[in-house]
Amino acid sequence: MTALRVVGASLRRASRFEPLRGAILAAGVAAFVLSVVSLAITTATYAGWDSRAEERAGRIAALFPDEEPRALWRHGFDLVDGRQVDVVYLAPLVEDPPLPPGLARWPRAGEVFLSPAVAEALGVSVGDRTRHGTLIGLVDREGLVEHGEGLVYVGAEGRLAPESAELITGFGSDRFEQPRAIADRRPLATFLGVQIALLVVPATWLLFTGIRIGAVQRARRVRIVTMLGMRPRQVRALLWGESRSPWGLGALVALLGTVLFLVVDVALPGASLAVDAQDVRSGGVLVVVAFVAALVLSAWACSSRVGLKAERRRDRPRSSSGPSWLARTLAVARVARGGLSLVLAAITVIGQNIAVGEGRVDLVPIIALVGTTLTLAALPADAVVWIELYARRRRAVAWGAGDAAGLTGAAQLLARPRPAARFGATAAIIVVIVTVTSGLLTTLGQDAAQALAVQRHLGGSVATIQTFRQAGAESRELTLDALRRDYVVAAIQPDGEGMSVVAPRGEDVETFVPGGRPPSWLAYVAGTEVGHRVDEIEDGPGATVLVTRRDGTPIEMEALRDQLGALSVPMWQAELPGEGFVVGTASSLYQMRWLTWFGSIGLVLTLVALWSNYSNELLRAVRSLLAIQMLAPSDAFVKRVLAGRIVAPVAVAVFGGGVLALVLSIPPVPGETMSLPYGIVLACVVASFVTGVIAWSVTWRACVRGARSLSLGVPEE
Amino acid sequence: MVIALDVQGLSVALGGRLVLDAFDVRVERGESVAIVGPSGTGKTTLLNCVLGTVRPLSGRALVAGHDVTRLSRSRLARLRAEHLGVVFQHGELLGELTPVENVALPALIVGRPREPAVARVTELLEAFGVPTDREATDHLSGGERQRTALARALVNEPTLVLADEPTGSLDPAIRDRVADVLFDTPARRECGLLVVTHDPFISARADRVVHLERVLATDEVQA
Numbered sequence: 001m002t003a004l005r006v007v008g009a010s011l012r013r014a015s016r017f018e019p020l021r022g023a024i025l026a027a028g029v030a031a032f033v034l035s036v037v038s039l040a041i042t043t044a045t046y047a048g049w050d051s052r053a054e055e056r057a058g059r060i061a062a063l064f065p066d067e068e069p070r071a072l073w074r075h076g077f078d079l080v081d082g083r084q085v086d087v088v089y090l091a092p093l094v095e096d097p098p099l100p101p102g103l104a105r106w107p108r109a110g111e112v113f114l115s116p117a118v119a120e121a122l123g124v125s126v127g128d129r130t131r132h133g134t135l136i137g138l139v140d141r142e143g144l145v146e147h148g149e150g151l152v153y154v155g156a157e158g159r160l161a162p163e164s165a166e167l168i169t170g171f172g173s174d175r176f177e178q179p180r181a182i183a184d185r186r187p188l189a190t191f192l193g194v195q196i197a198l199l200v201v202p203a204t205w206l207l208f209t210g211i212r213i214g215a216v217q218r219a220r221r222v223r224i225v226t227m228l229g230m231r232p233r234q235v236r237a238l239l240w241g242e243s244r245s246p247w248g249l250g251a252l253v254a255l256l257g258t259v260l261f262l263v264v265d266v267a268l269p270g271a272s273l274a275v276d277a278q279d280v281r282s283g284g285v286l287v288v289v290a291f292v293a294a295l296v297l298s299a300w301a302c303s304s305r306v307g308l309k310a311e312r313r314r315d316r317p318r319s320s321s322g323p324s325w326l327a328r329t330l331a332v333a334r335v336a337r338g339g340l341s342l343v344l345a346a347i348t349v350i351g352q353n354i355a356v357g358e359g360r361v362d363l364v365p366i367i368a369l370v371g372t373t374l375t376l377a378a379l380p381a382d383a384v385v386w387i388e389l390y391a392r393r394r395r396a397v398a399w400g401a402g403d404a405a406g407l408t409g410a411a412q413l414l415a416r417p418r419p420a421a422r423f424g425a426t427a428a429i430i431v432v433i434v435t436v437t438s439g440l441l442t443t444l445g446q447d448a449a450q451a452l453a454v455q456r457h458l459g460g461s462v463a464t465i466q467t468f469r470q471a472g473a474e475s476r477e478l479t480l481d482a483l484r485r486d487y488v489v490a491a492i493q494p495d496g497e498g499m500s501v502v503a504p505r506g507e508d509v510e511t512f513v514p515g516g517r518p519p520s521w522l523a524y525v526a527g528t529e530v531g532h533r534v535d536e537i538e539d540g541p542g543a544t545v546l547v548t549r550r551d552g553t554p555i556e557m558e559a560l561r562d563q564l565g566a567l568s569v570p571m572w573q574a575e576l577p578g579e580g581f582v583v584g585t586a587s588s589l590y591q592m593r594w595l596t597w598f599g600s601i602g603l604v605l606t607l608v609a610l611w612s613n614y615s616n617e618l619l620r621a622v623r624s625l626l627a628i629q630m631l632a633p634s635d636a637f638v639k640r641v642l643a644g645r646i647v648a649p650v651a652v653a654v655f656g657g658g659v660l661a662l663v664l665s666i667p668p669v670p671g672e673t674m675s676l677p678y679g680i681v682l683a684c685v686v687a688s689f690v691t692g693v694i695a696w697s698v699t700w701r702a703c704v705r706g707a708r709s710l711s712l713g714v715p716e717e
Numbered sequence: 718m719v720i721a722l723d724v725q726g727l728s729v730a731l732g733g734r735l736v737l738d739a740f741d742v743r744v745e746r747g748e749s750v751a752i753v754g755p756s757g758t759g760k761t762t763l764l765n766c767v768l769g770t771v772r773p774l775s776g777r778a779l780v781a782g783h784d785v786t787r788l789s790r791s792r793l794a795r796l797r798a799e800h801l802g803v804v805f806q807h808g809e810l811l812g813e814l815t816p817v818e819n820v821a822l823p824a825l826i827v828g829r830p831r832e833p834a835v836a837r838v839t840e841l842l843e844a845f846g847v848p849t850d851r852e853a854t855d856h857l858s859g860g861e862r863q864r865t866a867l868a869r870a871l872v873n874e875p876t877l878v879l880a881d882e883p884t885g886s887l888d889p890a891i892r893d894r895v896a897d898v899l900f901d902t903p904a905r906r907e908c909g910l911l912v913v914t915h916d917p918f919i920s921a922r923a924d925r926v927v928h929l930e931r932v933l934a935t936d937e938v939q940a
Contacts, residue, residue, distance in 0.1 A: 402831030627809035
């Protein structure tokens, strides 16, 4: 077996394209192993977070009747530097109240403890005054769920009323689910699911892409040695020898990355997400198991025949042997098939409009999600059709004009449209996702901006509140009940022309401007003038919650913020362009930068895998051009052929993606502006085209240079 | 008689090994010369030198009076387009194109107008018995592909045609047809033909045969 591995290694070194394959394979192994290890790290980190959260949770007296209540405890939120932080208000009931973990002493009235992250964000040090009080110390590490956490302890003795706070007997409880300020703290299953989708899947693809480079020649060798009588184990040893060195390099990189997480605290910059090395070490067994399992899996993949399965020439044009009418019908059907994604996008938009018209605004996000997903699923196959149509037309035009390079590029594209379509479809999908997301943000931002505009228009007697759907109806009701002590709670509902205050039992109804309809899962409090009193009403689905003080006095935003509990209050003084993005919705999305990070990493891995895959295709294309390239006085011929195979299909696919994105960006509610999505689409089209040109420039240099060294003789792999 | 190819004192080393040592050969227009010899004696290397893809240690190779060993890349490409035609062992046709498109490519690359180029292409393919419909070249038989490759080599009316094992992958019946067309070309098209082959049947069809021995010996046999 050793001899076979050595033979395999020799074969690898003899291959002209080994540096390319080796680099990609090493990157694939490293990415795959690290992505699997990241699942274990996440699990260990969550366990550490949950453990510290339990140690910090107040022991609610009602749940522990045998224990004496010793303090008042209330949890709230605040916005610091655009980020939500936990605020815990404490008031003692006894001489020696229980000390929360991480605090040096009990905070007296007017004193606060800040977590290091909050202190740094506010730029304050011990002794400085903050909005909540005088800073007397920082929360120690053991008092923080994660070291980048935003946490404030406020000494609220004399300010905290028993009816607005919880009686606690101490700290350390697993029986009370306290709300979390950090909105990106999704359930573990959700987080792992996102990691698998955004990291593990692209990393696996990159691994198999590296395995497949040069697969044709390697598969030929396997066939030959198999015919010579080599047994499967021996073949595996041979294949392992071909991949052992790059696999080893990738494994080493993965090992270094894993050790890093075990030794050093790692924080994603810009995202409220940090991995504590202590937590990772606590879950060391799981991390090691994941590491070893991923190594074994990657080694098996490198030494198996799975990656050598020959591609079927599905794209080769077939001679028509049936009746001409059948060929014509199939051709028409094929062209029509290219419009499937557009039809799905149109159905999505129409469905959303129907849902709004029927008053089922709650269905809009569901229709949007399902419809967009189906549209994206149909996009790659449609891209093949678009590219074939383009290539067919381009070929005819090039031949008519005597354009040899255009003819060759178009003919090769027509013969094998799928590799080009794959790349173009990926770029188009990115365009659609970015545009639809930006459209969603625009819509959300406009709702929030509308609320702010109403608030300003109506003066300081109102407050704008956003509730999180994730908080749940029960949480919203608890909060609204708390509000009703001091505030009149009404509702605003859309009435087709704008929004009306809905008051039961015959109260006056007032119409507000500007118009617009908030999504059902967002509730904004926008105002009416002081003195317009309404009785308490139900907060129905799709309604906006309206609040005004019962005593008719202007609302103090800070006091209202303190009372809101699970709700967040937008900063009324926001003056930024597109200020809706600052308010509420943007705040919660800001918390999800971890998603942006993972998505970006996954995107990079996907693009590298895609390009590696495509590079294989391009190398074969350049090899086939050798005979013609010899006649060309410069590299211009090959460059133009490659341009036809890369830039043009990418442009075609991205253009199609842009059209889809425009369709999907049509808002379900008429009257909302669309300027931002159009601008985003244009930017994406330009960016994708430029990316294609850059990629082509890089690829042709490598391919053309490689082709120059080719000469007569047996064809290279 | 115009000299199509004049190789003088050509020495080539590959991978540290001397493959050709002071080799001489001359091919005139209207003449066919076969280069034969065991594997590793430099037959394909000789063709690569004449094509300009391999630089010799010493000596020169004159094609239609131009020394290909000293030309720049752009001039070399122009020389290939105007004076050289190559028939590769494996055809090296673009399977996605039709035979007409494949043969027309060299003419289009050097900037010839499409209509006259297509007319010449059609004439060549019909003379060689290759179908000129819209079928992709991949669908042709082996013999048809090699004849298409020969037509491509002749489309620009070269001074010299190089053929590297042109019948190496063909069965005997098809080989004969291709050989008929190939060796008819010098006289009919007034060009020189230099063929590298293992096949004694093919080499016997040439006007002259040059034997390459490993490293040094060169024997000439008059047909």
